[in-house]
Amino acid sequence: MSHAPASDTLHARIRSSIERKILSGAWKPGDRIPFEHELMEKYQCSRMTVSKAIADLVSAGLVVRRRRAGSFVAQPPVHLSILDIPDIQAEIRQRGQEYSYKRIARAVRKSARGNAEEQALADGGLLLAVECLHSANKRPFALERRLIALKAVPSAADANFAHVSPGAWLLDHVPWTQAEHRVSAISADVAVSDALEIDPRAACLRLERRTWRNGVAITHVVQTFAGESYHLAGSFTPTRAKRR
Amino acid sequence: MSHAPASDTLHARIRSSIERKILSGAWKPGDRIPFEHELMEKYQCSRMTVSKAIADLVSAGLVVRRRRAGSFVAQPPVHLSILDIPDIQAEIRQRGQEYSYKRIARAVRKSARGNAEEQALADGGLLLAVECLHSANKRPFALERRLIALKAVPSAADANFAHVSPGAWLLDHVPWTQAEHRVSAISADVAVSDALEIDPRAACLRLERRTWRNGVAITHVVQTFAGESYHLAGSFTPTRAKRR
DNA sequence: GCCCGGAATATGTCTATACATAAAGACCAA
DNA sequence: TTGGTCTTTATGTATAGACATATTCCGGGC
Numbered sequence: 001m002s003h004a005p006a007s008d009t010l011h012a013r014i015r016s017s018i019e020r021k022i023l024s025g026a027w028k029p030g031d032r033i034p035f036e037h038e039l040m041e042k043y044q045c046s047r048m049t050v051s052k053a054i055a056d057l058v059s060a061g062l063v064v065r066r067r068r069a070g071s072f073v074a075q076p077p078v079h080l081s082i083l084d085i086p087d088i089q090a091e092i093r094q095r096g097q098e099y100s101y102k103r104i105a106r107a108v109r110k111s112a113r114g115n116a117e118e119q120a121l122a123d124g125g126l127l128l129a130v131e132c133l134h135s136a137n138k139r140p141f142a143l144e145r146r147l148i149a150l151k152a153v154p155s156a157a158d159a160n161f162a163h164v165s166p167g168a169w170l171l172d173h174v175p176w177t178q179a180e181h182r183v184s185a186i187s188a189d190v191a192v193s194d195a196l197e198i199d200p201r202a203a204c205l206r207l208e209r210r211t212w213r214n215g216v217a218i219t220h221v222v223q224t225f226a227g228e229s230y231h232l233a234g235s236f237t238p239t240r241a242k243r244r
Numbered sequence: 245m246s247h248a249p250a251s252d253t254l255h256a257r258i259r260s261s262i263e264r265k266i267l268s269g270a271w272k273p274g275d276r277i278p279f280e281h282e283l284m285e286k287y288q289c290s291r292m293t294v295s296k297a298i299a300d301l302v303s304a305g306l307v308v309r310r311r312r313a314g315s316f317v318a319q320p321p322v323h324l325s326i327l328d329i330p331d332i333q334a335e336i337r338q339r340g341q342e343y344s345y346k347r348i349a350r351a352v353r354k355s356a357r358g359n360a361e362e363q364a365l366a367d368g369g370l371l372l373a374v375e376c377l378h379s380a381n382k383r384p385f386a387l388e389r390r391l392i393a394l395k396a397v398p399s400a401a402d403a404n405f406a407h408v409s410p411g412a413w414l415l416d417h418v419p420w421t422q423a424e425h426r427v428s429a430i431s432a433d434v435a436v437s438d439a440l441e442i443d444p445r446a447a448c449l450r451l452e453r454r455t456w457r458n459g460v461a462i463t464h465v466v467q468t469f470a471g472e473s474y475h476l477a478g479s480f481t482p483t484r485a486k487r488r
Numbered sequence: 489g490c491c492c493g494g495a496a497t498a499t500g501t502c503t504a505t506a507c508a509t510a511a512a513g514a515c516c517a518a
Numbered sequence: 519t520t521g522g523t524c525t526t527t528a529t530g531t532a533t534a535g536a537c538a539t540a541t542t543c544c545g546g547g548c
Contacts, residue, residue, distance in 0.1 A: 009500080009501065009502095010501080010502075011501080011502085035527095035528065035529095036528070036529070037528080045502075045503085046502065046503045046504065046505095047503095047504090047529095048501095048502070048503070048504085049501085049502060049503080051529080051530085052501090052502090054529095056303075059300075059303050065528090065529060065530085066510085066511080066512095066528085066529080067509065067510040067511060067512095067527090067528060067529045067530075068509090068510060068511045068512055068513095068526085068527055068528050068529070069510095069511070069512065069527095069528075069529090070528065070529080071528090071529080181476070182475045182476070183427055183449070183475055183476045184449060184472060184474065184475035184476075185429035185430070185447040185448055185449040185450075185469070185471070185472060186429070186447055186472050187446070187447045187472070201445075201447075202431070202447075203429040203430055203431045203445075203446075203447035203448065204429055204447065205427070205428060205429040205449075206429075225429070227429070228428060228429060228430050228431070230428065231426045231427055231428035232425070232426070232427045232428070253530085253531065253532090254531080254532075255531080255532085279497095279498065279499095280498070280499070281498080289532075289533085290532065290533045290534065290535095291499095291533095291534085291535095292532070292533070292534085293531085293532060293533080295499080295500085296531090296532090298499095309498090309499060309500085310498085310499080310540085310541080311497090311498060311499045311500075311539065311540040311541060311542095312496085312497055312498050312499070312539090312540060312541040312542055312543095313497095313498075313499085313540095313541065313542070314498065314499080315498090315499080
């Protein structure tokens with residue numbers, strides 16, 4: 001919802017100016033950001049000041065600096081399992097298994113009238129609903145039901161997701177700034193056990209995730225993983241002071 | 245395993261010197277760290293340099309600064325669910341339910357001979373094994389089996405964990421710097437369904453976690469949550485550049 | 489005792505400058 | 519083309535000083 005308040009110190013203004021370009025997608029990963037001397041000129045300040053602004057962006061992971069070459073928009077994170085948004089395909093291949101993907105359904109529709117959450121996601125626009133199946137070594141592995149807000153990601157309307165999973169597509173095309181997980185264990189119902197070819201009532205891992213970019217909802221997904229075959233794993237350090 | 249390499253720049257040396265005091269527990273949350281002018285004296289450098297060292301610690305969340313008052317060791321993070329180590333008691337109370345705790349077993353023993361992982365945890369010392377049950381509104385909620393490395397946390401030997409759960413005790417007494425999760429869904433076996441008073445083969449959420457402080461293994465825990473009643477939830481932002 | 493205002497002080501921001509260093513690019517030789 | 523030097527250049531580290539600003543502290547007036 002709210003955009004950056006552009007704090008009243010100079011280095012914070014420079015920082016958030018650059019940050020906005022990156023988060024809005026105007027400057028893409030790998031792009032060179034202006035040289036420090038150009039920013040000095042633009043903001044009429046000393047090099048230490050622009051340097052501090054860029055250093056802040058480096059410590060936030062948005063920018064990397066290379067001597068003599070300049071400073072560049074950082075590549076988005078590769079992945080870090082639970083805490084991050086997992087790329088199922090990459091994870092299966094990393095285990096040395098064969099990955100396959102099948103789209104079950106794809107539809108563009110309005111948000112359901114009674115469903116406040118869908119309406120918040122759609123934000124007055126349309127929703128793209130995709131249902132698909134991920135398999136490892138030809139065995140069904142995860143069932144995925146996803147909604148994408150077309151108002152927030154209009155280019156998703158051009159992807160049919162017949163051969164590329166919406167998760168992988170989104171990771172490539174849409175930077176995200178915030179996500180929420182809910183992980184639980186469920187007994188498979190008929191629809192799930194049929195799709196995943198497992199016993200009815202078998203234990204499954206259910207992962208629900210909502211993702212935002214700058215406060216704008218992008219997507220909502222429920223992934224159901226077959227039985228005990230899968231686990232989410234993650235390595236992490238303490239969450240300390242919240243900034244901003 | 246490895247301790248801080250104490251990089252070769254001055255501000256990095258100052259930074260890791262302070263960091264070591266905090267992570268080792270020598271300086272506790274709320275303690276004031278030396279004034280900038282004292283550090284200038286100690287390291288014979290300019291104020292900008294010590295200021296940068298402290299600014300880095302602020303951005304890492306280890307320190308907070310207050311004008312006129314000084315800089316202080318930050319309070320440890322409150323909690324942030326999945327990504328953090330959950331405090332089960334606090335979470336249940338936050339839901340408005342009554343929390344109760346029961347110790348099932350406690351024993352000090354050597355690491356199992358054939359078990360390389362237990363031996364790595366024990367690191368030549370003894371292990372404290374605790375089994376306990378968490379309940380919400382008098383209904384069993386989670387079964388916990390935990391190992392604590394007494395060599396890394398000798399004071400744990402003095403706690404009997406009859407009324408305080410080892411998780412809560414550790415969060416209060418031992419700072420951690422690194423953790424790994426594995427989350428999966430399992431069907432309850434007999435031991436679990438008995439302890440949690442649920443149907444045999446009911447779906448349960450299993451959370452396994454290892455925790456370290458400065459490369460030294462502290463504890464290993466497996467928590468099994470009853471049925472579909474529980475979910476882990478977490479809000480997070482992208483994991484970008486890894487530092488250090 | 490209590491409230492308010494001023495002095496003291498530690499951090500916050502910024503400048504201008506200096507030298508170090510990594511690496512891209514150019515140039516030259518085999 | 520290949521391979522090795524040398525130059526150039528943008529960032530990396532550090533200094534010394536200036537002024538701003540938020541608090542704490544202290545003392546005076548009521």
